[in-house]
Amino acid sequence: MTGRLTAHNTSASMIYRAGWVVCDPWTIYPDGFVHVENGLIRDVGSRTGAGANHIPTIDCGDGVIFPALINAHTHLELSALKGSLSTENGFTGWVQELLRKRELLTSDDLLTAATSALAEMIASGCGAVGDISTLGATWNCLRDSGMSGVWFHEFLGSRIPDIAIEDAPRHDLRMSLAGHAPHTTAPDVLKAIKTGLQRRDLPFSIHLAESGEEVQFLKTASGKWKDFLMSRGIDPASWGLPAPSPVHYMQRIGILDPQTILVHVLHADGPDMDIIRSSGAHICICPRSNMALHQRLPDLANMLKTGVRLCIGTDSLASVESLNLLDEMRFTSSRFPAVSPATIFEMATLGGAQALGIDAHLGSLTPGKMGKLAYSPARASRASDVLNIVIYDTTDP
Numbered sequence: 001m002t003g004r005l006t007a008h009n010t011s012a013s014m015i016y017r018a019g020w021v022v023c024d025p026w027t028i029y030p031d032g033f034v035h036v037e038n039g040l041i042r043d044v045g046s047r048t049g050a051g052a053n054h055i056p057t058i059d060c061g062d063g064v065i066f067p068a069l070i071n072a073h074t075h076l077e078l079s080a081l082k083g084s085l086s087t088e089n090g091f092t093g094w095v096q097e098l099l100r101k102r103e104l105l106t107s108d109d110l111l112t113a114a115t116s117a118l119a120e121m122i123a124s125g126c127g128a129v130g131d132i133s134t135l136g137a138t139w140n141c142l143r144d145s146g147m148s149g150v151w152f153h154e155f156l157g158s159r160i161p162d163i164a165i166e167d168a169p170r171h172d173l174r175m176s177l178a179g180h181a182p183h184t185t186a187p188d189v190l191k192a193i194k195t196g197l198q199r200r201d202l203p204f205s206i207h208l209a210e211s212g213e214e215v216q217f218l219k220t221a222s223g224k225w226k227d228f229l230m231s232r233g234i235d236p237a238s239w240g241l242p243a244p245s246p247v248h249y250m251q252r253i254g255i256l257d258p259q260t261i262l263v264h265v266l267h268a269d270g271p272d273m274d275i276i277r278s279s280g281a282h283i284c285i286c287p288r289s290n291m292a293l294h295q296r297l298p299d300l301a302n303m304l305k306t307g308v309r310l311c312i313g314t315d316s317l318a319s320v321e322s323l324n325l326l327d328e329m330r331f332t333s334s335r336f337p338a339v340s341p342a343t344i345f346e347m348a349t350l351g352g353a354q355a356l357g358i359d360a361h362l363g364s365l366t367p368g369k370m371g372k373l374a375y376s377p378a379r380a381s382r383a384s385d386v387l388n389i390v391i392y393d394t395t396d397p
């Protein structure tokens with residue numbers, strides 16, 4: 001069982017030691033220690049010197065201390081729908097059932113489930129989250145939880161919203177905005193949100209190239225999805241479609257830059273990847289959700305070959321069984337055996353911190369960053385095994 005230490009809450013000077021300390025995927029110390037002072041990492045390394053004898057020490061055990069994980073994409077407000085939706089009628093059927101069942105829930109139901117999901121995330125070693133909220137319900141519970149990250153208020157449709165963003169309560173937790181997806185949200189809305197965020201130096205998130213329906217609509221400007229939009233009083237005639245691909249369309253309307261997180265990206269070819277890489281935008285993969293809803297996985301090999309910046313998220317409890325990022329990492333590792341544990345670990349730590357714009361505070365155990373530590377009791381005998389053993393929660397024989 002992996003759990004997060006609450007080292008960031010301590011105001012005192014404290015040393016945490018364990019069999020191994022993972023500073024980042026390439027720097028792993030045996031018999032390691034992390035010295036935290038006033039909530040910040042002061043020092044990290046192998047074996048404390050004699051000068052540290054007077055500092056209180058917590059011996060965590062023979063397992064592994066590593067940076068608190070970063071779940072770059074979830075929807076806490078959908079936690080109350082856990083286990084209640086069917087994927088048998090395809091993605092569209094799943095979305096329709098989600099909207100219908102969410103309507104039946106009270107805001108108390110949503111918040112109670114979100115609060116307990118958040119507690120489970122923290123208990124499983126997660127220290128920061130990219131939380132997407134359409135109803136605007138989860139900001140207060142996130143702010144009061146001690147979790148770091150970015151809370152994205154999400155918009156869709158054709159009405160340009162007020163760009164209302166509260167000032168950040170803490171440097172490691174900020175409020176921002178998201179567009180839902182390119183086939184549900186008018187380009188004028190996406191551009192207005194993105195422009196507002198660029199002025200404030202905040203990240204933007206959007207689901208992209210997730211479903212066949214989305215791709216077909218963007219490439220043809222017609223079909224069932226166009227009929228659906230028209231039936232809702234939204235005429236996409238002025239959207240500038242068709243486009244060669246969802247990624248081309250994002251580039252055309254000016255959404256791609258280093259502060260944009262593209263979530264899923266299941267339908268993208270080599271030229272699409274080149275566009276994303278040269279824009280500096282991040283891709284957030286959510287493989288368990290993709291498999292459940294679309295029976296498809298992202299082309300991770302191509303993403304890595306192209307050198308796209310990557311992070312990882314669980315998506316919501318409406319499509320996966322847990323918000324435990326280690327479950328997502330283990331699934332990813334088992335589905336992509338050629339991808340190294342270090343790469344998967346990087347996506348779940350530094351990659352997520354960079355995507356959310358909090359890498360000055362989190363993502364690695366580096367002096368000056370927050371002392372948010374996770375601990376796994378899994379034991380390794382060699383440094384080269386440590387990350388794999390943490391991901392699979394196993395112990396060397």
Ligand SMILES: [Zn+2]
Pocket residue numbers: 073074075132207263315316
């Ligand atoms: Zn999502």
